[in-house]
Amino acid sequence: MTLAQIANALGLALLTQEQDLTQITPSAGYTSDMLSCVMSGAPQKSLWITLQAHVNIVAVAALLELSAVIITEGAAVDAATIAKANEKNVILFSTPLSTFEVAGRLWELGLRAG
């Protein structure tokens, strides 16, 4: 399942620069708002669902080579975070849905934990 299909199914808004999302297939899903837990638990190429929206999520996503980050509950993402994500080639999505709902729907779509 590609990021394009996921973004479409969940109605996710892409915050970062346009790119071909049909070419990216997340390996798994992971959710936590504690960055150290993500560091320790998120598999490579996985999709990270979080409420955190500040610039440090980009460093984590880049270091772990995550497929994308879904920022939930419509949390405000500042311009610095988006600029940094574009610089580091990290994909950020936003959704008004809760973390629980996003995880549930991704699971229904067939995405699993790593």
Next chain:
Amino acid sequence: MATEPDSSSRIITDQEVQQITRTEELAYELKVEEVMTRNVKCLEPDMQMSQALEMFRSERISGAPVVCGDILCGIVSLEDLIRCLTNYDLDALVREYMSANPVTIRYTDPVVEALKLFVTTKHGRLPVVDEHNRMLGILTKGDITMGMLEALQKDFQAEELRRYRASHLFEDIVSDRTSLILRYNIKPRDFTNGGAASSNIKRALVRLGANPQIARRCGIAVYEAEMNLIIHTINGGVIRVEIEPHQISIEATDDGPGIKDVELAMRPGYSTASDSVRELGFGAGMGLVNIQRCVDNMKLESTFGKGTRLRMKIFMNPDASVGEGHSAH
């Protein structure tokens, strides 16, 4: 972009500028003379159109410049030749059918100027001249494509070479003990740059040809050490990474405040982070635990009121390297 009719009136945003491709950059960097075809077959004004026809046929070309001596004075295109043929006028002179004062391009112009001319004039070829209108060559879109492909190929080879040189650094330099030392000064509460040192170290390791898993583990360990310096220290600290062919030694040092109880600090979930830092997603009490998981060897020494020194080692040989950290002491 040149094909968009309103491109000149559009303002390019900073974000778009960042996305300008290497090919677009090359259109500005490459000069016409670098991609043009030299030694072009030329006609002269007093030749007969039948000679032009013969040249087009034998050379398989669809146009040729006309020169007086070495000065460009016209161009004969396929349309000009067809006009001549419809008139059954092959005995006529080239000067009667050529298009005089053709659109030209200077040899010193960037390729992008030629691309603009191709779009605005709809010509298939442009004669290349110098400041005295002397004929130097001819430029087609095909020449530009070939020139760009060659330039991209050169870029690619240069990058390969850099990567090769970096990954053979340790083989090329002979000494009894070769190592590369990277130092990063970390400022307290500098959350904006959090992760910069670890990302740079990881990239250096990949360039040096380290196993990707080892580069990743090193990245995670350094990230946690880096964030600890940002979150907890009074004056920041220093991260020093020594890369040797067989191991990576990482040291994070600071001058305070120091850890009251090292054993407690190592316990998963224990954290002294403030509420404001926790709101950012730090302070899970997993940092040191993560480091331990990622390195082969870890030593944490601290004196409360004085400072902390964290030393870590990762072995380069994947067989010797177990990660999942052995011991805290």
